[in-house]
Amino acid sequence: MTDTQATQELVMTRVFDAPRELVWRAFTDPDQFAEWFAPVGWSVPRDTVDMDVRVGGHQRFVMVNDEDPAMTSPADGTFAEVVEHELLVGYEEAHGVPGVPDGTRFTLRLEFHAEPGDRTRLVLRQGPFAPEMRSGAEQGWGSSFTKLDALLAR
Secondary structure, three states, rough: HHHHHOOOOEEEEEOOOHHHHHHHHEEEEEEHHHHHOOOOOOOOHHOOOOEEEOOOOOEEEEEOOOOOOOOOEEEEEEEEEEEEEOEEEEEEEOOOOOOOOOOEEEEEEEEEEOOOOOEEEEEEEEEEOOOOHHHHHHHHHHHHHHHHHHHOOO
């Protein structure tokens, strides 16, 4: 990966029709996280989710392909910043990701902003990505957020 490719960051903003505390809980409660996280066609079995939401804590889970359960994508991240109902920042080092040097640190920053009408504006920043990976990550988050919308509507 060249330096230019490695510095591409995905930035997304999404407004959810739910209070900030509920959106926060969907990201930090293992039961809820397992219900919505992963793009359409993938799932996160609840028994693979382990979270310790504090600075220095971890978030571990495995995404499983719905059509081929042998196809999995494990994640093992560390929380670097946690401000309840406001901010989650975590990172994970890449290992075995095609086109990404082992040890590359991927960072995910989630900002939770209260909006009028009990809504929440989520600002997501993630990277670095090679250009061809960035669009797939954006599609994956968009698909996951559609599932999150359904969970929050309940």
